[in-house]
Structure formats: structure tokens, C-alpha cells
Amino acid sequence: MVSIKTYESDYENQWCPGCGNFGILSAIKDALVKLDLTPDKVLIISGIGQAAKTPHFLKCNTFHGLHGRALPVATGAKMANHRLNILVNSGDGDCYGEGGNHFMHAIRRNLDITLLAHNNKVYGLTKGQASPTADLGMVTKQQQAGVTSESFNPLAVAISLGAGFVARGFAGNTEHLSNLIQAGFRHKGFSLIDILQPCVSFNSVNTYDWYKKRVYDLNAKAKHRTEDFTAAITAARVWGDKIPIGIFYRKEIPTFTDQIPALKKRPLIAKVYSQKRLQALLSEQ
Amino acid sequence: MKIDISIKIGGEAGQGIQTVGQLLALVCQAGMYVMAVNDFESRIRGGRSFFQVRISDRPVQAPDHRIHLLVAMDDKTVQTHAAEMVPGGIILMEKGAGPNKKAVSVPFIELAKQAGARITSNTVAVGACLALLGAPFSIMKRILSEQFSQKSRDILEKNIKAAELGFGAVKGTSFKWAFSWKKTRPRGILMEGSKAVALGAMAGDCRVGAFYPMSPATSIMAHLASFAGQCPVVVEQAEDEIAAVNMVIGAAFAGARAMTATSGGGFSLMVEGLGLAAITETPIVIVNAQRPGPATGLPTRTAQADLHFVIRASQDEFPRFVFAPGTPEEAYDMTARAFNLSEKYQVPAIVLVDQYFNDSLFTIEKPLAAPRNIERSIVGDKDMKDPGAYQRFAITPSGVSPRALPCKGKALVVVSSDEHREDGHISETISDRVRMVDKRQAKWPAMLSEMRPPQGYHGDSDILLIGWGSTKGAIQEAVDGLREKGLDAGSLHFTDLWPFPDSAVKTALQKKKKIIMVEQNTTAQLGQLIRQQTGLDFSGAILKYDGRPFYPKEIIEGVQKKM
Numbered sequence: 001m002v003s004i005k006t007y008e009s010d011y012e013n014q015w016c017p018g019c020g021n022f023g024i025l026s027a028i029k030d031a032l033v034k035l036d037l038t039p040d041k042v043l044i045i046s047g048i049g050q051a052a053k054t055p056h057f058l059k060c061n062t063f064h065g066l067h068g069r070a071l072p073v074a075t076g077a078k079m080a081n082h083r084l085n086i087l088v089n090s091g092d093g094d095c096y097g098e099g100g101n102h103f104m105h106a107i108r109r110n111l112d113i114t115l116l117a118h119n120n121k122v123y124g125l126t127k128g129q130a131s132p133t134a135d136l137g138m139v140t141k142q143q144q145a146g147v148t149s150e151s152f153n154p155l156a157v158a159i160s161l162g163a164g165f166v167a168r169g170f171a172g173n174t175e176h177l178s179n180l181i182q183a184g185f186r187h188k189g190f191s192l193i194d195i196l197q198p199c200v201s202f203n204s205v206n207t208y209d210w211y212k213k214r215v216y217d218l219n220a221k222a223k224h225r226t227e228d229f230t231a232a233i234t235a236a237r238v239w240g241d242k243i244p245i246g247i248f249y250r251k252e253i254p255t256f257t258d259q260i261p262a263l264k265k266r267p268l269i270a271k272v273y274s275q276k277r278l279q280a281l282l283s284e285q
Numbered sequence: 286m287k288i289d290i291s292i293k294i295g296g297e298a299g300q301g302i303q304t305v306g307q308l309l310a311l312v313c314q315a316g317m318y319v320m321a322v323n324d325f326e327s328r329i330r331g332g333r334s335f336f337q338v339r340i341s342d343r344p345v346q347a348p349d350h351r352i353h354l355l356v357a358m359d360d361k362t363v364q365t366h367a368a369e370m371v372p373g374g375i376i377l378m379e380k381g382a383g384p385n386k387k388a389v390s391v392p393f394i395e396l397a398k399q400a401g402a403r404i405t406s407n408t409v410a411v412g413a414c415l416a417l418l419g420a421p422f423s424i425m426k427r428i429l430s431e432q433f434s435q436k437s438r439d440i441l442e443k444n445i446k447a448a449e450l451g452f453g454a455v456k457g458t459s460f461k462w463a464f465s466w467k468k469t470r471p472r473g474i475l476m477e478g479s480k481a482v483a484l485g486a487m488a489g490d491c492r493v494g495a496f497y498p499m500s501p502a503t504s505i506m507a508h509l510a511s512f513a514g515q516c517p518v519v520v521e522q523a524e525d526e527i528a529a530v531n532m533v534i535g536a537a538f539a540g541a542r543a544m545t546a547t548s549g550g551g552f553s554l555m556v557e558g559l560g561l562a563a564i565t566e567t568p569i570v571i572v573n574a575q576r577p578g579p580a581t582g583l584p585t586r587t588a589q590a591d592l593h594f595v596i597r598a599s600q601d602e603f604p605r606f607v608f609a610p611g612t613p614e615e616a617y618d619m620t621a622r623a624f625n626l627s628e629k630y631q632v633p634a635i636v637l638v639d640q641y642f643n644d645s646l647f648t649i650e651k652p653l654a655a656p657r658n659i660e661r662s663i664v665g666d667k668d669m670k671d672p673g674a675y676q677r678f679a680i681t682p683s684g685v686s687p688r689a690l691p692c693k694g695k696a697l698v699v700v701s702s703d704e705h706r707e708d709g710h711i712s713e714t715i716s717d718r719v720r721m722v723d724k725r726q727a728k729w730p731a732m733l734s735e736m737r738p739p740q741g742y743h744g745d746s747d748i749l750l751i752g753w754g755s756t757k758g759a760i761q762e763a764v765d766g767l768r769e770k771g772l773d774a775g776s777l778h779f780t781d782l783w784p785f786p787d788s789a790v791k792t793a794l795q796k797k798k799k800i801i802m803v804e805q806n807t808t809a810q811l812g813q814l815i816r817q818q819t820g821l822d823f824s825g826a827i828l829k830y831d832g833r834p835f836y837p838k839e840i841i842e843g844v845q846k847k848m
Contacts, residue, residue: 011710014711039697040692040694040695040696040697041692042692043539043691043692045535048702053711055699056699056701056710056711059697060697061691061692061697061698061699062697062698062699062700062701062709063535063538063565063691063700064699064700064701064702064703064711065531065534065561065565065702066531066557066558066561066702069527069528069531069557069558069561071528072495072523072527072528072529072531072532072535073531073532073534073535073538074535075495075521075523075528075532075535076493076495076531076532076533076534076535076536076537076538076539076543077535077536077538077539077691078535078539079493079495079519079521079532079535079536079541080492080493080535080536080537080538080539080540080541080543081539081540081541081692084539084691084692085692101524101525101528102524102527102528104524105523105524105528260519262513262517262518262519263519268492268493268517268518268519268536268541269492269539269540269541269690271492271517273490273658273659275655275656275657275658276655277515277516278487278488278516278655278656279654279655280515281484281487281512281515281516282484282652282653282654282655283652285474285476285480285484285653
């Protein structure tokens with residue numbers, strides 16, 4: 001039986017006390033248990049940053065790579081073995097800044113993975129610079145006169161690029177977040193779950209209280225139709241006194257590896273080298 | 286050599302220069318050794334472009350500077366290349382006459398129209414060339430039939446007609462270098478260097494390729510993709526080189542042998558990933574098809590100036606393999622070896638080729654053989670006493686830890702780009718840092734033992750020309766030329782460059798009167814490396830960095846000047 005304990009890592013946690021990442025970690029464990037996945041069936045890939053350290057605090061297969069580069073690693077891993085269950089843990093700087101290009105193209109490919117973007121609007125590991133999702137005017141030690149660029153809207157971008165599963169969670173609501181992760185995992189194709197994550201050290205604006213006053217469940221009253229593209233974009237643009245969380249958009253579309261004929265029968269790594277086959281190719285030249 | 290003829294076909298990009306050259310090469314290959322170089326500008330249409338075919342009764346592995354037959358698809362070709370012609374050479378051109386040269390007018394376009402399709406003017410030119418060379422029309426007809434086997438009967442017939450008209454158009458013109466075509470059996474196969482690399486990847490059981498298009502590496506990945514129907518390989522065009530190398534790392538981590546191919550600029554972007562492969566000890570193969578210039582440089586030209594770069598690329602220090610094949614046969618063998626050794630030692634392997642090598646056609650005499658089996662260096666639960674206690678970076682005397690794959694058993698695989706403990710988790714302790722560095726560095730001696738020493742050609746001579754990679758053919762031909770002139774010259778050619786085979790080099794170089802580096806860079810990079818690794822210095826260097834391949838003549842003259 002899989003239990004929360006199954007996923008407990010004995011590696012010492014390195015996050016600040018009170019960090020929003022703890023809620024996300026709990027939600028991941030809860031989701032993996034509810035999905036009845038054993039650690040040997042899960043591969044977590046991450047980039048660099050506090051969010052990207054998540055796999056160390058879990059017991060599972062882990063690839064902790066470079067800043068911004070988790071998605072290409074996941075793409076390659078899927079090419080080699082498309083049956084892998086891959087969860088990508090990334091931060092807003094990692095995923096939308098350094099890895100922005102990869103974010104865009106992983107969505108275009110419809111890579112069958114679940115991406116958890118821990119979004120705290122600041123760079124924590126480098127001590128508090130504004131991230132691409134920081135709100136216009138946000139003052140940091142680096143951006144002393146306030147951020148002068150518009151905040152990057154990951155949900156609107158993902159929806160407009162045709163992502164098949166786009167959701168937003170809140171680190172302060174782990175039960176809701178766990179449900180989103182489970183739904184994302186079950187979705188065949190690219191799933192983005194952007195997670196509002198308070199940073200207790202460097203973001204004094206977007207705190208737990210700030211979010212708790214504003215977030216509401218988009219799916220609670222069933223008014224939001226998740227198959228409605230326009231409604232999804234509209235909801236993704238809502239930010240301020242009210243902040244929606246939940247599933248914004250959902251649609252099943254062919255995945256990256258579904259479309260590769262060579263992967264129809266079995267994963268690449270399960271195929272056997274054949275001298276005869278290669279000799280035939282060589283003789284043809 | 287009794288027969289040694291060079292034909293140059295020049296024109297604008299888009300005029301089908303390559304088609305003429307390739308057809309000509311294929312026909313001449315019936316009984317002759319053929320080698321051909323492709324010279325073009327970085328543009329889609331227009332610009333100067335040529336294809337140069339060398340035909341000989343002996344193996345030839347370099348282009349010659351003398352042109353016997355010039356096929357000018359436009360007037361500018363005559364102006365640009367007339368000076369390269371030998372006395373008695375012939376220019377085939379649409380109309381008019383070249384100054385002081387024997388020009389024969391062949392109305393390519395008019396004859397093509399007569400054959401039924403203007404587009405066959407290339408075939409008219411091929412027919413005229415072959416008639417001058419004394420080729421029987423039957424061979425031309427056979428090759429055309431093979432080449433157009435996928436096309437309609439009508440297209441084939443029009444081409445045969447065009448060839449016939451070209452053949453007839455030069456009737457009565459005598460060509461000094463015409464030879465008797467007795468053998469009709471093709472001699473080996475014609476192959477571009479890029480295809481040899483791609484086939485070598487298949488022989489190394491490469492399953493995943495990821496790349497971002499960059500000249501002159503793209504053709505390698507195009508060949509690889511074309512094998513997908515027959516062998517288990519999947520090629521993805523990434524959004525950039527950074528993505529490409531990380532995809533390759535992801536694929537290799539998950540258990541598929543994987544490669545990418547790029548040129549220097551793309552390699553620059555991949556360097557971060559190279560370091561990731563090194564610290565996570567993930568085997569990957571990167572082919573760097575060199576071209577000249579920092580930044581964009583000369584995109585469609587050739588160079589050998591990335592040797593120091595690839596050896597040192599990335600921050601910090603770690604072991605890696607660097608190979609540079611000198612012939613397509615070596616490229617086939619060496620690319621497969623790069624995969625095997627990269628996996629065996631869990632280090633990145635880099636294969637250095639260049640534009641000249643990738644885009645030229647060489648005759649491969651011996652058939653390429655597929656390896657019987659692929660030796661994998663991977664462990665599973667059954668190889669472990671306690672899979673639950675598996676540690677990806679377990680310390681071993683060889684520095685190589687048993688490598689398990691993620692989600693293939695109970696053993697959990699944890700890797701990190703951060704410095705780490707044996708179990709793969711991040712560590713900043715002094716002891717873990719030192720242990721991990723020592724573990725990675727411990728791989729050097731065994732890796733060195735895998736390296737093949739440089740190959741000597743008249744290696745005991747007083748004067749030793751030293752080169753690496755694709756210049757092998759030109760250097761060896763220059764050695765032949767120098768020896769004919771009575772000089773005691775030989776060469777030493779490097780294919781296995783890193784780890785550097787120090788002691789073999791020391792032995793080979795001692796007591797030589799003159800050591801002359803022959804390289805396509807400005808600083809004799811291999812010469813510097815030899816000095817660094819062995820303490821032995823070179824006495825001179827013949828360096829070419831204009832973006833064009835070496836002609837043997839240039840090397841011969843360079844050596845003579847230093848005598």
C-alpha cells in the first residue's frame with residue numbers, strides 16, 4: 001500500500017520555515033498516494049531554484065537539472081520511454097524566465113507530462129529579484145523603483161498556445177491542489193498547474209493572507225465551462241481583488257509521442273538492436 | 286597515377302550544380318575512384334557555387350587544385366575559374382569562348398528543350414562531359430535509370446534523351462585526358478562524410494537524436510531521420526541548441542543512446558548541457574561540424590579551429606572523449622565508438638568533423654559492417670543485492686558507478702546538477718565535493734587506455750607532417766608528392782584527441798628533424814596541445830583558414846618553403 005510515508009525522503013529539507021513550497025510538497029505526496037503510484041513508477045524532473053529542489057524532499061526517481069531546462073530533459077526522456085510518468089517541478093523564474101522558450105515549445109509539442117510551476121513572483125534562491133510573474137510596480141531590492149514590465153501570464157499564454165490542461169492552484173489549499181495534480185496526471189498531454197506560492201522571505205505583498213482573501217474556486221459553481229476557450233482566456237486574465245483557482249481549460253489532443261509512428265508498439269528503450277536490420281540499411285547505401 | 290582528372294561544375298546556387306556533379310560522380314564511379322567537394326555560399330539562390338569531381342584510377346581523398354574540364358553553367362564561372370585550368374583543359378559553356386582556353390559551346394538549354402524539358406539542361410551537361418571523357422553511353426543510361434527509378438517513365442526518357450543530345454553535341458572534340466572505360470563494376474560506394482557519421486550513430490545503437498538546424502551539421506540529422514523507417518531511432522527538431530542537448534541528456538538518462546549534431550555556434554549554446562552530462566554522468570554524443578568564425582562566421586565553409594574549445598568547454602574540469610575522423614570509414618567506426626565509450630565511462634563524447642568532410646563525397650571501398658551486438662553498460666534490480674539501497678554515484682575504484690535507469694525497477698535513480706552525495710542528493714560538504722571530483726577524475730587512466738595512437742604514414746621519416754581529422758587525405762597525398770621530390774617526408778595523423786595519447790605521441794615524435802603542423806586554424810591548436818602534453822615542440826606550421834579545404838599542392842609548397 002502506498003502511503004504518505006512511502007514518499008518521505010530522509011534528505012533534510014532546505015526551504016525557509018513557512019515557505020509555500022511545503023504546501024505544494026504535501027499536495028504532491030497526497031496526489032501520488034491517491035493516484036496509487038509507487039515511487040519507482042514516478043520520475044520527477046526539475047530545473048534550478050527552490051521549487052526545483054522538490055524532488056530531493058520526496059522519495060522517487062529524480063532528475064534535477066539546469067536552470068530553465070527541465071522541459072527539454074523531460075522531452076528527451078519521453079522520447080526514450082514514453083511510458084514514464086513525469087512530473088516537472090519548476091519555479092516562475094526557472095520556467096517562464098530562463099526556460100520560457102522551452103515552456104512554449106513543450107506546450108506546442110503537447111508533451112505528456114504534468115508541470116507544476118511554483119509561482120511566488122520572485123527569485124528566492126538569488127535573494128529576491130523580481131521574476132517574470134512579478135506584478136507591475138512591485139518593489140524589490142533590485143527593482144527599487146518598482147517592476148516596469150507587465151507580469152507574464154502563464155495561464156493565458158498556455159491556453160492560447162493550445163495546452164490541453166491549464167489550471168491554477170494555491171499552496172495554501174493543499175486539498176484543492178492535490179485534486180488538480182491528480183487531474184493533471186490523469187490528463188493525457190501537457191498539463192500546466194501554476195501554483196500561487198507565498199514567499200515568506202522576499203515577497204511581502206503576495207502573502208498567505210493576501211491570497212486567502214482573494215482566491216476563489218473557478219469550478220465550484222459549475223458556471224465556468226472548461227472546454228470553452230474564450231471563457232478560459234477571460235478567466236486567466238482575472239487578477240486583483242479576485243483571483244480564480246481551479247481548472248481553466250481542458251481538452252484532449254494527440255500527444256507528442258502519440259504522433260511518432262516508431263513509438264506505436266513499444267518504447268524506444270524496449271526495442272532490440274538487430275544486426276540484420278542495420279546491415280540491410282548499410283547495404284542499401 | 287595514370288588517370289587523375291578534375292572536373293569543376295560551376296554556376297549559381299539553384300541551377301542544379303550539385304545534381305550535375307553527383308550524376309557525374311556516380312557515372313565515373315563505375316570503375317574509377319571518385320571524390321567530390323561541394324562549395325557554396327550561405328544563400329538559397331544565386332551566388333557562386335561549384336561542385337568539383339576528381340576521378341582517378343587510385344584512391345583519392347582530397348580535392349586537386351588543377352581543373353581539366355570546366356562546366357560553366359553561367360559566364361561568371363568562366364571568369365572565376367578559368368585560371369585554375371591546366372593547359373589543354375576544356376571549358377564547356379552555353380556559348381562563346383573563354384580567353385586563351387579551349388572553349389566548346391554546348392547549347393545546354395536549347396538541347397534540353399529538344400529533349401522535352403528545359404530542366405534537363407543539367408543532364409545535357411553531364412552527357413557532354415562523359416562524351417569528352419570517352420565514357421560509353423550505356424553506363425550513363427544505367428545510372429540515370431537508377432537515379433530516376435522513383436520518377437515517371439516520361440522523366441527518365443527525357444533525361445536519357447538530354448544526355449544523348451549532350452553526348453552528341455561534343456562529338457569530334459578530342460580531350461587529352463579521355464580514358465578507356467573497361468570496368469563497369471562500381472568501385473565501392475560514394476558517401477558524404479555526414480552520412481558516414483549518421484550510419485556510425487546507428488552502429489552505436491543511437492535511438493534518439495535532437496538538433497537545431499545549423500550548417501554544416503544538419504545533414505547528419507537529416508540522414509539519421511531518414512533511417513527511422515528501418516531502425517529504432519527518433520529524431521526531434523528542438524527549439525534551440527540548449528533544448529537539443531538537454532533532450533539528448535533526458536533521453537540518455539531514460540536509457541536510450543542519444544546524440545545531437547551542431548556547429549561551433551550551436552556547440553557554444555550546448556556547453557551548459559555538456560557540463561550537465563558530465564556532473565550527472567549521463568552518456569551523450571555531440572557532433573561538432575566545424576565551420577570558420579566566432580559567431581556566425583562563414584556558415585558554409587570549412588575549418589578546424591574548435592579543438593581547444595571542445596576539449597576545455599564548460600566550467601570546472603571533467604573527463605570527456607574527443608574524436609576527429611579522417612575518412613568516412615573512420616567516421617562510421619568512430620561515431621559508433623563514441624557511443625560505446627561514452628556509455629562505458631558515463632562521460633560525454635564529442636566527434637569533430639567539419640564542413641569539408643560533411644559535404645564532400647568520398648569513395649568507400651570496403652562495405653560497412655554492422656556490429657554483431659551492442660554492449661550496454663546498464664544495471665537492473667537483478668544485478669543488485671538490495672535495489673532499495675541503490676546509489677547512482679556509488680564510489681568505485683574506476684570512478685564508474687553502476688548505472689540504473691529510472692522507473693525500470695525498485696532501484697530509485699536520483700541525479701542532480703548540483704554537487705551531490707553517492708545517492709545523488711545535493712551536498713555541499715567538503716568531503717562529498719572532493720570525493721565526487723576524485724571519482725569523476727578517476728576515469729582518466731582507463732579512458733586513456735581506449736585511445737588509439739596517431740597513425741603514421743612513412744612515420745619514420747625525418748620530416749613529419751602532423752594533422753588531425755579531415756585533412757588526412759590531403760596530407761597523405763602531399764607526403765607522396767614530397768617523397769616524389771626526394772624529401773624524406775611522412776605524416777602522423779590524429780583521430781583520437783582527448784584524452785591525449787601522450788606516450789604514443791612522445792615515442793612517435795622523438796628524434797624527428799622537422800615537425801610541421803598542418804591545420805585549418807591560425808594557431809596550430811594540435812601543435813600547442815602536443816607541446817602542452819609532451820613538452821615536444823613543432824618547428825613549423827602550414828595553416829589555412831580561408832574557409833576552403835587544403836589542396837595537397839598547398840601543403841607541398843608550404844613544406845618546400847620551410848626547407
